[in-house]
Amino acid sequence: MGSSKQRLQGLQDYFKTNNKIKEFRPHQQKVHSVRFNCDGKKLASGSNDKTVVVYSVDRDRITKDKSYHGHTGPVDQLIWHHTNADLLATASGDKSVRIWDTKIQKNVTTVNTKGENINITWSRDGNTIAVGNKEDLITFIDTRTNKIRAEEKFNFEINEIMWNRTSDQMFLTSGQGSIHVLSYPNLEVLNVLKAHPATNICIDFDPSGKYFAVGSADALTSIWDADELACIRVFSRLDWPVRTVSFSHDSKLIASASEDHFIDISCIETGEKVYEIKLDAATFSIAFHPKQYLIAFACDDKKEDGRDAGNFKVFGFSE
Known part of the structure; x- marks a missing residue:
């Protein structure tokens, strides 16, 4: 128990120290x-x-x-x-x-x-x-x-698609709140997982292929065992539909974002909150760096005249 608490404290301290955000404006629109x-x-x-x-x-x-x-x-x-x-x-x-x-x-x-x-x-x-x-x-x-x-x-709403690590199965998030698991390349239905009571919006597999995460319109992020196809944890810190999720490089953390003005970073193993990136707008895309705790994200930021800022940001710098 002590080591788990120490690891959590270590992660929290890391993000408190490396919490600077750099902004980039390469685009004319969102x-x-x-x-x-x-x-x-x-x-x-x-x-x-x-x-x-x-x-x-x-x-x-x-x-x-x-x-x-x-x-x-x-x-x-x-x-x-x-x-x-x-x-x-x-x-x-x-x-x-x-x-x-x-x-x-x-x-x-x-x-x-x-x-x-x-x-x-x-x-x-x-x-x-x-x-x-x-x-x-x-x-x-x-x-x-x-x-x-x-x-x-398909005769149902598909919001995001992704292969598993071995590329022999394809996962579809649906407007019915289910995850459709298909064989590949035959595209035969292997399983239909009743994941959420509302539309499933996004999906991501962790780098190891052990887990996948689903973000839903019910404001929940669920973590699943990719082999057992069993839900092992649910995160409920957001109040709006979860638009985007991303795993850290070491498969220890999950970042979730929505129209809430923050990005939630949580520990997969314990479910505890690690850090909250405070923002001024809704977030529609996030991505962890594949080797370190950097997070790129795109928000619905506006210029002073109300036009799209055309920007994205990267969190995780020490200065």
Whole structure:
């Protein structure tokens, strides 16, 4: 018991010391999605202004690399390749998916899809990208041929999609409050988990693949055992629908955010609160760094004239 309390105290002390926030304003309109790449040396943001911006991350320094243009609609979500630190994929309302090679700083692939895309995920083996649109159609793109391998239309609202660590199962969060677990590539229904009484909005797997977290419109964040498909803990510190969740690199912490003006950071093992990042606006995307306790997040911040700030922020600096 003492060691557990000591670990919690150590984490709380760490965040109290490393609690500085740096702000970046690379966009003209609201930022929808922020993500670190697999080695933590790059950070990307996608915006309603149709652009993608990539930054270089070097310890306490974050510097802008390049703005990427090409999409003709909002960039709603982006995802990095799990092992190739240079490859980034974006889902846009312009009915396309683009893959960017940030090493040569070019768009290397564009795949046209049937609808306005709102969510995207990349399989752990790197061979497939799945993208979902507003009509709940998921399109599977083979990244070795850059061609569409399959399409699957669902008769329920799908808000976010993600493969498990072994890429043989796909998890869908639904408007029915359930999590649909499908086999891959056969897409057979393996399980339908009654996770929440309200719409499930977001999902994230921890780096080890042992857990996954679901954020719901009931303002709860649930933690699940990925093998047993059993809920092991529920966090209830937020008052608004949970829009975004992210696990820390060591799988010890979960960050959850919503229209509440703070980001909750909690201990997965004990359920105790570790830290609260106080904000002035609702948060719609958060992402832990893959190697340290840095958190990138995008809020609904406004300029003095009421226009979107086009910004994102990074928490976790000592100065």
